[in-house]
Amino acid sequence: MGSQARLEKHKESKNSHRSIALKILVPVKRVVDYNVKVRVKADGSGVDLANVKMSMNPFDEIAVEEAVRLKEAGVATEVVAVSCGVAQCQETLRTAMAIGADRGILVETDAELQPLAVAKLLKALCDKEQPTVVICGKQAIDDDANQTGQMLAALMGWPQATFASKVALADGKATVTREIDGGLETLEMNLPAVVTTDLRLNEPRYATLPNIMKAKKKPLETVKPADLSIDVAPRLATIKVSEPAKRSAGVIVADVAQLVEKLKNEAKVI
Amino acid sequence: MIRDQETLNVLLDTITRFVRERLVPNEALVAEKDRIPDELVAEMKELGLFGLSIPEEHGGMGLTMEEEVLATFEIGHASPCFRSLFATNNGIGGQGIVIDGTAAQKAHYLPRLVTGEIIGSFALTEPDSGSDAASLRTTAVREGDSYVLNGTKRYITNAPEAGIFTVMARTDPSRKGADGISAFIVERGTPGLSLGAPDEKMGHKGSHTCDVIFEDCRVPAANLIGEREGIGFKTAMKVLDKGRINIAAISVGVAERMLEDALRYACERKQFGKPIAEFQLVQAMLADSKAELYAARCMVIDAARKRDEGRDVGTEASCAKMFASEMCGRVADRAVQIFGGAGYLSEYGIERFYRDVRLFRLFEGTTQIQQLVIARNMIRAHNG
Numbered sequence: 001m002g003s004q005a006r007l008e009k010h011k012e013s014k015n016s017h018r019s020i021a022l023k024i025l026v027p028v029k030r031v032v033d034y035n036v037k038v039r040v041k042a043d044g045s046g047v048d049l050a051n052v053k054m055s056m057n058p059f060d061e062i063a064v065e066e067a068v069r070l071k072e073a074g075v076a077t078e079v080v081a082v083s084c085g086v087a088q089c090q091e092t093l094r095t096a097m098a099i100g101a102d103r104g105i106l107v108e109t110d111a112e113l114q115p116l117a118v119a120k121l122l123k124a125l126c127d128k129e130q131p132t133v134v135i136c137g138k139q140a141i142d143d144d145a146n147q148t149g150q151m152l153a154a155l156m157g158w159p160q161a162t163f164a165s166k167v168a169l170a171d172g173k174a175t176v177t178r179e180i181d182g183g184l185e186t187l188e189m190n191l192p193a194v195v196t197t198d199l200r201l202n203e204p205r206y207a208t209l210p211n212i213m214k215a216k217k218k219p220l221e222t223v224k225p226a227d228l229s230i231d232v233a234p235r236l237a238t239i240k241v242s243e244p245a246k247r248s249a250g251v252i253v254a255d256v257a258q259l260v261e262k263l264k265n266e267a268k269v270i
Numbered sequence: 271m272i273r274d275q276e277t278l279n280v281l282l283d284t285i286t287r288f289v290r291e292r293l294v295p296n297e298a299l300v301a302e303k304d305r306i307p308d309e310l311v312a313e314m315k316e317l318g319l320f321g322l323s324i325p326e327e328h329g330g331m332g333l334t335m336e337e338e339v340l341a342t343f344e345i346g347h348a349s350p351c352f353r354s355l356f357a358t359n360n361g362i363g364g365q366g367i368v369i370d371g372t373a374a375q376k377a378h379y380l381p382r383l384v385t386g387e388i389i390g391s392f393a394l395t396e397p398d399s400g401s402d403a404a405s406l407r408t409t410a411v412r413e414g415d416s417y418v419l420n421g422t423k424r425y426i427t428n429a430p431e432a433g434i435f436t437v438m439a440r441t442d443p444s445r446k447g448a449d450g451i452s453a454f455i456v457e458r459g460t461p462g463l464s465l466g467a468p469d470e471k472m473g474h475k476g477s478h479t480c481d482v483i484f485e486d487c488r489v490p491a492a493n494l495i496g497e498r499e500g501i502g503f504k505t506a507m508k509v510l511d512k513g514r515i516n517i518a519a520i521s522v523g524v525a526e527r528m529l530e531d532a533l534r535y536a537c538e539r540k541q542f543g544k545p546i547a548e549f550q551l552v553q554a555m556l557a558d559s560k561a562e563l564y565a566a567r568c569m570v571i572d573a574a575r576k577r578d579e580g581r582d583v584g585t586e587a588s589c590a591k592m593f594a595s596e597m598c599g600r601v602a603d604r605a606v607q608i609f610g611g612a613g614y615l616s617e618y619g620i621e622r623f624y625r626d627v628r629l630f631r632l633f634e635g636t637t638q639i640q641q642l643v644i645a646r647n648m649i650r651a652h653n654g
Contacts, residue, residue: 035290055283094280207284209318213331216277 022169023078024067025131026101027122028060030085030092031142044240047142056092058204059137061099062197065204066167067135068100075169076132078102082125084118086110090220097215098207104220105129109232111225117232119151124228126156131192133174138163138196149196159189163198271334271578278337285344288317293348300351300476301622314356314386319345321384323360323512324368328380335512335574339519343567346523347530350626353520354477358428359383361516362634363390365509366436366453370496375455379434388433393423393456393482394506400424401639403438404448404503408484410439415491417441417454419462419484427633430468430478433458437484438506441499453495453502462487473625513634514587515577518570518594521630522563525594525601528623529559532605535612546608555604563601566594585647592640595630602627 032038033053041048056064070076081096083089084107093104107121126134139146153160161176165184168175169191178185179198207215225232253259263270272278292313300306314320323338324330333341338360345353358364364383367375367390382388399405408421419439429435435456442450456463466481491497495505533556536547546552573586602624606613613620631637 091276091279094276095283098280098284206288206313206317207280208316209281209284209331210321210329212277212281212284213326215280216274 020077022070022076022133023080023129023131024070024076025080025082025122025126025129025134026060026063026067026096027082027084027118027134027136027148028064028089028092028096029057029137029140029142030054030083030089031057031140034058034141040241040243044242046238046241054088054092056095057137057140057142059139059141059197059199060096061137061204062199062201063135063137064096064099064101065202066197069202070167070169071100071102080105080129080131082107082122084109084113084121090222093220094212094215095207097218097220098212099205100211101218103218106220106222107225107228108222109225111232112234113232114234114236115145115147116151116235117225117230118148119155120230121225121228121232122148122152123155124230126152126192128228133169133191134158134194135167136194136196138198149194153194156192156194158193160194160196161187161189162196164195165198165200167195167201271336271575273334273337278340281331281337282340282344284317285319285341286347288313289344289348293352297349297619297622300349302475304475304478306352306355306476311355311386314352318384319356320359320386322356324364324380324384328376329384330380335515335577336571339515339570339574342516342519343523343526343570346520346525347527349476349622350520350524350629351474351476354427354474355389355431356386357516357520358392358432359386359390361513362392362509363428363432363434363436365512366392366495366505367455369508370453370501370505371455372495372497374492375495379455382433389428389431391426391428391432391435391482392506392509393426393429393435393437395424395426397422397424401636403506404451405446406438406440406451408437408439409443410441410452410454410489412441412491413488416488417491417494419454419456419487419489421484423482423484425469425479425633426482427477427479429465429480429482435463435482436495436509437482438502439484441502445500448503449500451503451506452499453505454489455493455495456484456487456489457493460487460489472628473622474629475622510634511584511587512577514591514640515570515573515583517630517634518566518573518587518590521591521594521598521627522567522570524623524627524630525559525563525566525598528601528605528620528627529556529563531620532556532559532608535618536608539610539612552608555608559601559604562597566590566597569593585644588635588640588643588647591635592637592644595627596637598627598630 033055036052039048067079071079079101081093081101081104083093089106097104136149161178163179164176165179166177172191173188174191174193175188176195321330322333326332367379383390394403396406410417410419437454437456438451440450441452462485464483468478468480536552537545539546569590573583573590576586577583605620606624609618609620612618
């Protein structure tokens, strides 16, 4: 069913969400675990990933949680998790399915993936899967790019709401509260749409151990970028990665006058 | 045996995270109140920790021994009192039914043990029979469709919380040893069953033990495990073989935690102008601990794999339990030493572990009993 047709059907039966197909696509990225102290490779070419613990990007976990809650509330009918990257991303998909996603799609490649390539892969999957909404993390904690969701919305020609702290789907529309500098902004947009999650949208659950066992039996499909006719070649080159400068030792100032003088002339912050 | 590496990785990651985010931050509170908060117990149940080793057909996860010890290693990174609460369901309090229970007994009790709705407890030890378990005096006399139990059980883990007890009692007084012993499932609230006051213990605050007293306690004959008399001691020993591998695994887990804490402290604490980790005498304590821990971890995994292969692991289980628990004691001692004066203060937490792990060398068979088991097995094998 095309998205337009689905929206028509949605409009027809306002009061019975349950009978309408509403598919949510959730992209999940496998990143260095947030507890790991990352180290830069000696040659400055990137971060050392050898024997480093990996897990699902925390913002994506929030996205999965939100999608699963929408399904549990009877708003969504299917949650599909997608991951792009190496074969081990299957584990990330299994985690998403243990939380409650119905199935998983792995776009398997060993190539370095940049946000535009991922957005293109996701577009190809959206064309195929026809989701009503894509919920993704606002950014990944490894490269902090904060681009994929926005690029996907642009490529699809769909409306987008980033940094969501509240999401409601009803009557073919999404009402999204966004966290912005000055406070909160609430947008209403037509579906299909792209939503990216902020930290305060929800608190993700722990996948229960029995659900982890059951996730093994959920369908997981693997495709290659070539199957989707997408060229994932990087458009950007990483020139150098370096560690943040070490914090230098503090000094004890004699009095307020000296403090003000130093802040003004040395630190140049006032 | 690992059935599916990917699923196991997700499972272990989830446990590791739960331990780090939910259990570790509550350690001091639990020790202070001598109680695990109800909401945290509910979270542990929700996560599925009570059904790790109960078969899948009864709603559990049916972890293999190897999978289970890998999970126990992670669980050991938090205060061992947390594990105590669900360990009896997975171990001594549930395995009697898993191993030798009838289909009806399994169907009736196991699903409720899996969810943690009921806590299972194992009642073997008595005031006058600990290491010499086969000399137990609690009696069970058949009267019509029931058995009447009389006797006292001592140091029974989780008894104050238990919904069911696996009770070893003598059904045949003419046989003094193991052959006269049978195992029963006794439900809490059965008339004639009463509990003593909780024991005051050296450590493991938050986990409770007490006496369990049977005075003309009438138990339906259908609750005789396996519905056969005289096999109860064998049931208990089979349960303990598995239990010993698990105690070895928890010893490894807690030792890893203590060594991590000691290493972190040694790298941060400065004396004579540099971190104490740079002094060779401190390094020796770290290195000895690491090497022993590695050895114990390998032993546990090996014993677990052999059990999964269906081999008799009586000797391996005792070797692993003895070595790992003694190792854990030495690591605890060195960890306190590395912490120095701070190691003696409650706020650093290491002295709490030092007290907690002392139990590992005592329960489910003391080190000395393991020595007897190992040597007897060796001599028996030699003599044929």
